[in-house]
Amino acid sequence: MRFLALFLVGLFLGCSQSPKATTAARQEAALEANRKGEAYVRHGELENAARSYAEALRLSQSLEDAEGIAANAINLSIVRQRQGRFADARASLAAVLEQPNLRFSQVRLAEVTLRHALLDLDQNQFSGAGEWLDQAARHCGERCALSSAIHNVRAQLALQAGRIEEATASARSAQDTSRAAGDRGELANALRLLGISSLHRGDAAAARTHLEQALALDREIGAPRKIALDLLALGRAASLSGERDAARAYYARALAVSEADRDHAGVVEARAMLDAAAGK
Numbered sequence: 001m002r003f004l005a006l007f008l009v010g011l012f013l014g015c016s017q018s019p020k021a022t023t024a025a026r027q028e029a030a031l032e033a034n035r036k037g038e039a040y041v042r043h044g045e046l047e048n049a050a051r052s053y054a055e056a057l058r059l060s061q062s063l064e065d066a067e068g069i070a071a072n073a074i075n076l077s078i079v080r081q082r083q084g085r086f087a088d089a090r091a092s093l094a095a096v097l098e099q100p101n102l103r104f105s106q107v108r109l110a111e112v113t114l115r116h117a118l119l120d121l122d123q124n125q126f127s128g129a130g131e132w133l134d135q136a137a138r139h140c141g142e143r144c145a146l147s148s149a150i151h152n153v154r155a156q157l158a159l160q161a162g163r164i165e166e167a168t169a170s171a172r173s174a175q176d177t178s179r180a181a182g183d184r185g186e187l188a189n190a191l192r193l194l195g196i197s198s199l200h201r202g203d204a205a206a207a208r209t210h211l212e213q214a215l216a217l218d219r220e221i222g223a224p225r226k227i228a229l230d231l232l233a234l235g236r237a238a239s240l241s242g243e244r245d246a247a248r249a250y251y252a253r254a255l256a257v258s259e260a261d262r263d264h265a266g267v268v269e270a271r272a273m274l275d276a277a278a279g280k
Helices: 002-015 019-042 046-062 066-082 086-097 106-122 126-140 147-160 164-181 184-200 204-221 224-240 244-260 264-277
Strands: none
Touching (some): 019 046, 019 066, 046 066, 046 086, 066 086, 086 106, 106 126, 106 147, 126 147, 147 164, 147 184, 184 204, 184 224, 204 224, 224 244, 224 264, 244 264
């Protein structure tokens, strides 16, 4: 009996931890899961990345860590979108939008609603994308870290609707705000959109100027998916100028980048454009 009592005492002592120690351990585990997710994304291992971000999200939820919940919900949504799993991408964002008792920053709320807009845009649900984008702009206010991204998404929506001048104006606003903020990623996006707007106007020379600048920035940043998009658009500019060999070369380069990045959707798009340029 005395042995059993000692055993139980030892068991309780062994399981006892201070609340601070438990919280710190969970926070560190969430950070480690997040770091693993980032590493998996860099290697194109999207399912492993999703599992890591989901674990980081779970740990953040167990602590009601609003910042951690938002960051990991957004990361998980991005990965699921890249996999073409749009319902799962939206479901991950519910961890923020369906938690009214937690205090999320306005910037995080802007980021989450912007993610919804991008999901709708990717699925050609343009009306819904516009509504989500308006919400993102309201959360962002006059100026926030997402201002350039919001302008760029407005430009994409305008392009989809054939409103080329509106798209150009929004992309120029993104160009100005991203330069002021030193945001090279959104500056590259703005330049790409300006290039694509020029293609719609039939101005291959202006398109090439913008797209070459975007490509240089995306190489500096190390953004394979954006590099492939730049190369595809440069191929279209070459084709518009009647330079068929140059167009095929750009499409082949985009295909090689997408294959190396394990970007299935990018591979499909680049191969289709290369085959069309080759008359297949």
